[in-house]
Amino acid sequence: MKAPRLLQSVFAAVGDLYSYKLSAVLFGDNVAKWALFSQLANWFMFYCSVRTLSNSLETVLTVVSLYFWPCMRSSSRSSTVSRKWGLVLAALACAIRPTSAIIWLYVGLLEFSKARNKLKLLFLEVAPIGMLVLGLTCLLDRIMYGTWILVPLNFLKFNFLSSGGDYYGTHKWHWYFTQGFPVMIFSFLPFCSAGIIYSKQWRYACLLAWVMGLYSVLGHKEFRFVLPVLPIALIFSGYCLAVIEDPGLPGYKGKESPxxxxxxxxxxxxxxxxxxxxxxxxxxxxxxxxQRGPEDVMNHLAREARDGKVKNILFLTPCHATPYYSLLHHDLPMRFLDCTPSEERGVIDESDRFLMDPVPFLLEYAKNMSLPSHIVLFDSEEQKLNNLLNSYGYREERRFFNAHFKVDRELQASIVIYVHIGR
Structure with missing residues (x-):
């Protein structure tokens, strides 16, 4: 149950190591020390880097890959690394998250402009490595899906060409600049801003602006989408802290009076x-x-399932609101409300239909499906369904705290498990 998280924690540690190494290459060991401090102290890195999200692994691959790109280093140290490793890691990042191409388009164009042998870069490095990684991902998808499918193309169609991501909510174009990224970097923001000015590493500053600028074009925005560039901002924060400690840094021209x-x-x-x-x-x-409630619920259900007390589970929650088999680890029938986007505009998905009017939804469900042994729902919907659940022979089994304040929708203060005990 803990193995995926432990593995991701190892990946996160590798990301921390290469953040240190990258900042050491750019600015020296003293800045690297403070960059690592910034990385470890930042609340969002602490919160997100060890989570089993594709963005977390993408962030690690991004930081490690940047270390190997000559164009992202100082010219005096660019010859000591292999660009091929940078290409391999960048390709893997794109395979995991196709939108990672936003980062590597910037880096690739910069590298191409500086490359002495541009044809060699394109045809002997980029093309072979790109085709190899693409071929392996297509083969893996063929094994998993049972048919040949080009996932990056579908990803591009859904998120960019059809704006399918907007189905899950939209924000203003400036959200990453005015809310999203400032919340992530939090109190490190003034140090990051000062570090950009003091260090004059405009390649990385422009990379930050490039990534947030292109992501701002998309309607659907999330904090985790720009997680891969947060370590870069924290390196700048480390530079500022190093300047406070030692104003005699090579890149900083400030003078220190007694x-x-x-x-x-x-x-x-x-x-x-x-x-x-x-x-x-x-x-x-x-x-x-x-929002710890969903995990507490699944841990409880896993224990109950281990004792043979759970037969099947219905999640009357917004879709994907709880972990699933990754925490249950038992072969039990489970069902959650579907929120698959429809190709037809205006069609309301199952999850939204339930949230709009829970009682008719459950009545219809009870007519067409057998009742589960356990039902999971948030207290905001429980208030509307309590009497109906009691009439079907359900009683509250456990209630877990979830949140003190609302986030995307009405307050979900607690999450409740109802068990069927018969009428």
Missing amino acids: KKRTKRSLKLILAVIFLLATNIPMALYMSLVH
């Missing part, structure tokens, strides 16, 4: 205290408290 020298240590201590005091509570609350 009076400033005496205040340097105090400023650094206050900065570190400020960053830890703002990020640690946020990291702990978001990781251990906020």
